[in-house]
Amino acid sequence: MLQSEVNKKQFDGSFIPKGRHDILTVAIGKPEHLGHVQGIRSRVSIRDIFGPPRQRNPSRLVTREEVTAMLAQAKAEVEVTLEVRLQKMKEEMLMQMSSQKVSNAPHTPSLTCHWSTKESNIVQLPSKDDPTPNLEQCFLYVENIKKCLVARGRIHEDVVKVTIEEVKIDDADIPFPTDKIKTVKDAKGTFTLWPKRLVRMPQNSETPSFDKVGEKMQLCKLSSWDHFVLLAYGGSFPPRIFKAVPDFVGINNYQVFVENEDLSRILIDGDQTMTNIQIGMMFLYQMLVSSGKDKQYGFLCPRYTNDNETTKETKEEYMNQRLSEGDKECYFSLFLHLAHWQLIVFSMKNNSILFLCSLHHKLNPAMKKSCEQAMRIGQQVRLGKTLHDVKNPTWITPKSRHQPPTNLCGFYVLRHVYNIITAGLIELTEEMFNDSSPFSQSEIQEIRRYWGLFMLELHNNNPLNE
Incomplete structure (x- = not known):
């Protein structure tokens, strides 16, 4: 008997349950077994309950050729759409340009500059007797x-x-x-x-x-800065080699190869090349020589401390030699790691190493180990002790100036070096650099101008490569 019929009879009173003759046994049509409960076996699968799955038509696989054809069709449709838009933009620009004739009417500047991509619009210039007073x-x-x-x-x-x-x-x-x-x-x-x-x-x-x-x-x-801007953007700077002054990085006849692209990068807030950083270091070293501080401060060559430029053995040999043979009180190492410039300062006087990162990252472990080794060897030679008696250097890792979301790390390391040199800092402490605010725009621009003007000076003093 259907459940609906049983419910109907129960509702109108014609079905009266009695004992085991209840609505359930009547609906399923099976009397209840006495003395036990009807169940199922312990291992039952979904198939046993719901039956086998329905047969579906297998989906057809798309071939590589069909995918290529669909991509080509989509590309063609996009190109047609872009071409129509560009053509419409050109027509609008031409209409606006042609409507903007020189006249005696008051001139209202436009915030958007439109121009023709083919040729300029010829205008009738005012005569000498009838100048245009509204145009400067x-x-x-x-x-x-x-x-x-x-x-x-x-x-x-x-x-x-x-x-x-x-x-x-x-x-x-x-x-x-x-x-x-x-x-x-x-x-x-x-x-x-x-x-x-x-x-x-x-x-x-x-x-x-x-x-x-x-x-x-x-x-x-x-101005000199205008000349540098024109030189950088004008494309008139031929590739050339600049020679560094002696004792710049402890390498004889040290040379830097500069191209026009290096100049233009100084003018933007972007990644600075290895060449640009070396030119910036040359400017700072020239400043040291001019002020007589070159006996206190020295530089390590970034090419010899960068893993991408040299081998681990060559890097460690150069660092060990530079810190042991030199007589400076502080050494600056501008370290490039994962396209980000960081600053390492070796303070030989108090046997400490200052690490500054404008993103507050940690120093690469391999470089950290190389720095400690070079510092110990340098101290061994200076103090005349055995390497066993030399203490490990103390690391100073303050939360220093934090750069905004721009690629200004090259400017930050040069600015830090500039600040240390001009202040004459030798015994460096964490308190001196515990300022996480970013450098101001004027501080960055000052370094940019010094940087560019020094490049212009090199250009004027080296007209031709020999």
């Missing part, structure tokens, strides 16, 4: 020291959009050339883009002019 006149430079001032023009936007009115050097290349407009002469009477850092405003309220030679020389005068 300016001088335009290119990224080349020998040809710094190349034209005079007017600023049309708050950023870098200008029109060229008067040309000084015809064949000077413009910063953003097109297929048809490549030089300053080609760009005369057109809208063109110019880097804001290469735009100089007149020094007085008079109309700029190129009439007098004296005025030309005055307008072309740039």
Whole structure:
């Protein structure tokens, strides 16, 4: 009997349970066995309860060729979409550029600079009798020291959009050339883009002019830092070799090979190359020589302490020799580990090693062991004792200046060395460096300027490689 029928009879009173003749036995149609409980065997699987699984159609495997075809189709669809978007952006830029003619109406600077990717828009320049008072006149430079001032023009936007009115050097290349407009002469009477850092405003309220030679020389005068920026970004720096001064890192005829990319990296808050760090160390050592502190402080060569540049045996041999043969009171080792620059300072006077990391990481165990060994050997030679009688050095690991989420570790290690040298610190303690606040932007910029100006000095003093 179905359970629904039993429930119905029980509800209307026609079914009256009696003894073992209850609703359960009637519903399942089996009388209850007397004297025992009906159960199942101890080992029962899911299949025994729910039966065998339903047969399903096996899924078809996708072949490698089909995957390649689907990827190619998706790539083609993305390229078509991007091409349509780019074309639309070009059309919008052209429409905006063509609508921005030079006029006598008051000029409102735009916060966004739009330009054509093909050629500049020709404009009708105002006559001499009808100047454009609302547009400031300016001088335009290119990224080349020998040809710094190349034209005079007017600023049309708050950023870098200008029109060229008067040309000084015809064949000077413009910063953003097109297929048809490549030089300053080609760009005369057109809208063109110019880097804001290469735009100089007149020094007085008079109309700029190129009439007098004296005025030309005055307008072309740039600061030393401007010259370095132009040298770094202008691509006019040929690869060359710079020789370090004697006793820089305890290696005779020590040389550093520098390329144009190394210069431009100094200007950005990014990873600094091994070459750049060595140039920064050369600047700091020159500062030591100039102040007479080169007898107190010395440097270890980062190439010889970096595992990626040399073998473990060569590194330890160099460190042992440098600390035992030198007569300095402090040695700086700029250590590169996992693309991060760290600073190790050996204080020979109080037999301690200072470790500073701008990310507060621990020192590599292998390097730590090499430092302790070199320190003990150096102390053995200085004190005239056996290695057994020399105490292990004391480690100083303060929570020093912590860099923000940028790649400024190269600037941090150089700034630490600069601070130690200028303060004349010899006996280093943890309290001196227990400041975890980041260096200020002015402190970083100061090191950047010293760094770049020293590079410019090397460039000017070494015009050609012999």
